[in-house]
Amino acid sequence: MPEPVVFIRLLGQVELLRGTQPVPLARRPAALLAALALRLSTPVPYAVITELLWSPEELPASPRRAIQTYASRLRDALGRDAIVAHGDGLRLDLDPDQVDLHRFRLLVAAADTAATDRAALSAALELWTGDPLSGLPVGQLGAVEGPALLDEVLSVAERRDELRLRAGDLDDVFVASLRRLTSEQPWRERSWCHLMLALYRTGQQGEALATFARLVSVLRDDLGIDPGAEATQLHQRMLAGDPELLDAVPAAPATAASEPPAQLPAGSPAFVGRPRELTALARLLERPADRVRVAVVSGPAGVGKTTTTVEAAHRARARFPDGQLFAEGTRGGTEVPARDILGTFLRDLGIAADELPSAQASRAALFRSMCARRRLLVVIDDAHSVEQVTALLPGAGECAVLVTTRRRLAVPANVSVDLDAISAAESHDLLATLIGTARLAAEPEAAAAIVEACAGSPLALLIVGGRLATRPVWPLAHLRDRLAGPGRLAELRLDGRSVEAALDATTGTLDAPAAARFRALGTLPVDLVDVETAAALWEAGRAEARELLEQLCDLRLLEPSAPECYAWHALIGSYLRDRPGRRDPAGLRRVLQQAISSVTHANERLRPGDRPMHPIVAAIEADGVVFAGHDDVHAWVHPRSALLVGLARDALTSGHADGAVEAAALATSLDLLLDECCGSYDDTEDLLRAVTVTPLPPVADRFVGSAWHNLASGLADHGRLAEADEAATRAIAFWRRTGDRYGEAALLNNLARLRGRFGDDVAALEYMRQCMAVADALPASLRARCQATYAECLASHGDAAAAQTALAEARRLHTPEPGSHPAYQLLFVEIQVHLAAGRPVDAVDAAERTIAAARTMRSPRLVARATVALARAQRLAGRDSRDTAAEALQQLAALHQVDVQATGEALAELAHAHRAGGDVVSADACVAEAARVVDVGGLGGTPWAEALLGPLRQRIG
Template sequence: MHAAGRGSDHHPIEIALLGPVEVRSRGVPAAVPTGRPRTLLACLALSPGQAVTQATLAGYLWPEGLPAHPRQALQTYVARLRSVLGADAVATAQDGFALDLPRRAVDLHRFRTAVADADAAADDPAEQLRQLCEALSLWQGAPLSGLSPATLTTEHSAALTAERLDVTERANELRLRLNDVGDELIGTLRRLVAQHPWRERSWSQLMRALYAGGRPGEALATFHELVGVLRRDLGTDPGPELTELHQRMLAADSGLVSASAPPAGRAVPVPAQLPAGVSDFVGRAGEVASMTTLLSDTEGPARRIVVSGAAGTGKTTLALRVAHRVRCAYPDGQLFADLRGASDPAAAHDVLGQFLRALGVTGSAVPPTLDERGTLFRSLCERRRLLIMLDDVGSADQVAPLVTTDRCAVLVTARPHLPSLPADQRIDLDVFSPAEAGELLTAIVGRARLATEPDATADVLASCGGSPLAVRIAGARLTTRASWSVEQLARQLSTNTGLAALSVDGMSVRATLDVTHRSLEPEQARWFRLLAAMPATACDTESASVVWGVDPAAARAGLEHLSHLRLLEPADEHGYVWHDLVGQYMAELADAAELQRPAAALLRRAHLNLRNAKRCLRAERELRDAVDDDPDAAHARAFAGAAEVHEWLHPRLEAIRSLARRGLEGAHGLPVDEAAAVMMLSDIVASECCLSDTAGDAARAVLDADVPLPAGLSAVGAAWQNLGAALATQHRFDDALAAGERAIAVWRELGDRFRELSTLGNMATAYARSGRHLEAADLLATCIAADDVLPAQGRARCLQNMASVHVRLGRYAEADRALRDAHALAPPDPVSPDSYYEALRWAELHRETDRRDDAVAAYDRAHGIGVALDSSHMQATALRYCARALRQVGDDGSAPAAQALEIARLNHHLRLEADALVELGHAADKLGNPGVATSYWRQAVEILESLGAPDAGDVRQLLTD
């Protein structure tokens, strides 16, 4: 096993217990399964390197009673952890398991190591404070949170929280000793006494901080507030130490304030220009810790840090937080300048003059030229250790004259990344996580007020999209409007003018974006506005070239420039995204009339690309309406195979459907018939390349729209055809067949024999699933014989389906022959939907002929194809069928059923979720857990009834059997 000793370097695997339990692998979050596997991880991580018995683990994992096979279940959870942490990370030890990772891999043990280091630095209060702050920076919330069952949390959380509070109070005591008293410390202490009202030491520290800060009245009032709390909650009075402190304050004891005098002989001022930080700072714990560590290092040259990020991400707030923490390491003072970004940049000449005067250079002694000022500034800095904060830098050229010698630390904030500016550390801020955003809103508004309206609070946070500025403004609006409900603010933010609601007391999201927008050239500003034509907050080079009407190279350059200004953010090699609030801002700037042309061009390009994709996927004679004569066809994408179609469509599918929905609603004057065609083509191509399941949503959107006829008749026919297929997957077979008949009527009106036969194939599937196998066989025979209309690939699919019908009728030899004929007629690509279906059909035949291992292998093959095609629907379907096959031969199918359930829930495949729950119920019932089985079946019934599935009654019957 790994040694449990101390070490400073980080392990590739890092386990967090001091907040939500999670794992990071080389800084990237790792997907640890929720529930019992995560609880198991926490149990082992509390004491890495030490064996935890299976009995102890079982008590935490199953506090309400053991399952039928706890050892087997425990082994399964251990296997899942090993797949995340590494094969050797969880060792079998004695009658249990041990986490075989160094102690430093767990944040709790790094916390305790840092506290021990602080104890060793008792003769250096500043270093001791730094070590304690480093330890506290590891905390991300309530310890061991997010575990289910919560027995482990209940047992250990209080003690860990008390440990954190002890260290927090030690750090605050050191700040008082070092006279590091300000709004930040007072705000921290106020939150501490509010959250932990019975800790008298924190009350004492708050009183002393207020008194030392020149606020004796508030200090005395704080004592009386404590008296009220203790008498109300505990029926007691403050202890003798607090009572004595109160008496000394009443007597104005001068010994309570020990202000430090400046060092003798200093002839120049010690500037202290840092603006006050916010008292309700939350989040960014990792960034604060790493920046603080770097800037607190007084050995060697001072450091330079660049903090970049889009507008409103809290760059200045973070930088000030760190600057105030480390200011004791810079005894010669702190300088601060607002460089005002790119729209109204401050001149380096003027900033240098400001800095020189702050360092005691006055009157005519301040040189007139930029070079002379820079030379003098560097000379003065050579003899001092200063902290220089340069806020809102617009370019590296703007800040270069202000970067001094290695004696002085420089902390830069900027929207651009400033890659040409030398730096020891670069931090690029993203928006807050949902947890951080919620923590900030709670710190501003108060937990009690938000707790009464949890849904409205979630809506407010969703409208803010993780923007720290937006959350801060939303919180300020609530605190200044005590009569408002949270719901009132949520309604304001949800409207098209929600951006107007994000403004209060000089803080404004729109004003922040205005600063950057004003820096754009007129043509750049127009391009930025036109991005409002995009159906989502994302764009790639191809789409930008269509929207702007320029070649791809010019479009790429335009996107890069907007990205440099942090209006957009790069998402991948070709794509860019922007914040929802930036999208609202675009829409406010854009004129509806100027969006018509780019929106129509986007819809047209999507139409042409989808037609080419469909033609690529179906080597067939369907596309009589060829696009070769279309003047725009030359600009459409060409696809060499299914893999290229998938690579292009998968990340763009939702955007294309959103664009089509806009057209169906008549937005931007888009042609409704073309929008309907795009909606149905996206559904067809997605189903062909990766079995994307829309549950008929796309078809219903077309059928609900006012599609003009006859121009849109083909799209209406496709909608009926696809809706029928979707209804069949929901076991609504009569509705599916009725929809198929509507589609056939359209295809006959259009004289489209190919699509008529395709619809007959779909109807055959509905007949087979409803048990009408002979009718299904008749329709499939018609399709297989139509070799003058259907290409080989289409007839091979019908042969595969015929094999399934033969299996249902007990004709196993005929099924085997049909599958072999299908493969010979059109051998499918190894990774394709056709190979997937072929694997399922073989698995079905093997299952019914008692070839258990062959069936499981075929289902595994189908699941692997689903993984390769990134199709969650394929994966969950194969796993669910595998679970059923195992059950039918008397084996335990709970593992594949549980995996199918997880995938279905994650991807909102409701029908598959219900099917997986049914299988889990059967597995639990077989293992002798009828209560668990009933719970699964009840959940399945609820889903099936919400879908209107006819077989909901069959599952309900399981509850009464």
């Protein structure tokens, strides 16, 4: 017997059939199957699949591994050759007739408007079994693709019903099907009109009128609107007993003396994506109204505003039988006067040139009068100002206006659509329409690199696709290499179109000083600027800088990324940096010094009266930001961390000796700030290592020592203890060689914590005794931190009484600000002291307060570590700790860098919890994974590892 053929259903509940029998699938594998089936025979990159299957909040630790696991399960059901690994993605290879969606589209394509082809449409609609893509987990796939597929199916249903009405093929079954459709899709007025007409023609005039009443009720109750012109006019004709309504093929509507204007530009044959935006525009254009409906589509140059708007207009043009008007609001960078546009519109609507009013206000009034009697769609492309758009708006009537603008215009609108870059999936699909899926599939890595280089710009993708299409002998890798690095804008030009020209058109609206300042942003090392940086770069006041940044934001050259911070698209970054003479060493030095001043103020706010300022830092006269509280520091530093890291990295390699020294100062000060603010090291490790290898004069020794010192702290906090030990050894040598007692005491404190993490309590206590001897005459805040570490070491050694005394002394010496790192550290040590003293219930309370403090700091890493401690305290208090340990493990998996020790401890706690619940198999699996993580992290065989895993292994034995 031949193997039954598999069949995939997408037009309803996602389902896989073998023959007629459903094949059970879990929800995520079913989602992967749907994602591949939607793009049948087309490679889908892993990044695209990830974007479709998971929201950012539910993203697993390793999406690629999860996808590969799901694909393996699907191959068992589909056949080993059905899902092919292709480059950096997967491809589903099945016949189109094996997927209901593709069979549906083939049938629809075979039909035309003749009534005899209703059979093909009916056969297609028999494949529709419910809401498309239903049953999938929450994610972009169902949320975006599902409504678009449903709209596609319903449009075909309405087309089929229209053909049947024209043919006069009416019976009770047809009427019943229309009733079901209006019940299930109550907002589609076209189906209501079909039902009313079918009832009227089958002698049920009273029921037809009652159906209109139900439509009125549904729209008012659900949407707060009244029926549109089509339903209203049909109702009125029924009331009047119009005999033409009984004709199977309605009489053609009366036409004007001249043809209605049809001025929409041709739509793009390569249009893809924008489902949310098109849906929003379609709903507006389908919605009936007694006054003008307005949508504003905004976005930066090259993002596809006109293409998207024209696509929406073409899809809706049947609803505007009196014509479609189109006008450019800007030409050659200059505003087209509204008076001139109104004159063109009026002539197109039949007004003779000698009858046109001369004044703009009179033309606008005449235009409104003519629109009141028509259903017109007006498209204003690249509008220049609010005043221009306002003058072109119809008043009463059933007209709609679509406005595109590269500016942020405060036009009163029913719908505002702000276009951003398209997704990687849409970029891939757009290229596929231009050069074919086979060519993309042949070089998947190069295709992915080209998509990345175009950065989601439809204009860039169209140019790239056009170049490849006209150069069929080019390998994709050839263009990929030409797009890599500086100068890529020179490659993004074709047949008079270019990304650079599109940006020139926008910057051309700036006056010369503003344009020069905008170009000066190209000297910055990252695509980000804040008000203070711009002011320093431009040698301007902050109010003046803010005003220009907002102006650039209104022109869509910049985008707001956080309060007082602005970012720009990667292609705008290339536009700024690819031009000769962009570097401004003096401006960069001012920016660097301003950053050092602000970071220094932030550290002083978090650690007042701590280490004396280095003379190089003290000599900087820049006007840095001053902070009122800890929350202000946090709100300031994180949106700017990439900028601050970039400034330091850039200056370290600039070849300017003084700038390199200041960059080292910024790097170490910034790392300290991030640690104090929220315990974050993810952005600064490479920067600190750069400080240690950059040739610097002796005056920068303190910064080099601080770099090794901070590296030791950060590496230890991520569980990379061997690397931390090496960095600490280098740092202590620096401090002792330079006689820096503060650095020596702080480093001895860190070495004690490091030895404690290895499980060597004796060495840890010895380091602490040395530390406190050195720190005796140093600031109270440092001595308090040392006492807190001493308490932690004593608690680990089992001396609970001495640990309690040391913790009390730490609190006596210094009261840290709530929500600060020292406050978190004291709470974390309190957990250890309570556990050492045999007070696990008190430890639970301390752990919960520690988690709250870490959340105040907005530090996922510290929250995870405190959650591990809570799980341990709960276990020792005799409580069920399984959920807490599992939560800690999930939190740790979401971090950018693996925290070996905390992950091992979380797995050990989960093993204890499983064993307490009688689940020995899960407990043993957790122990095995903990051992693997510890060994991979280089901590196998340490006293810490033996203390953690030894008791669990003994139970296994």
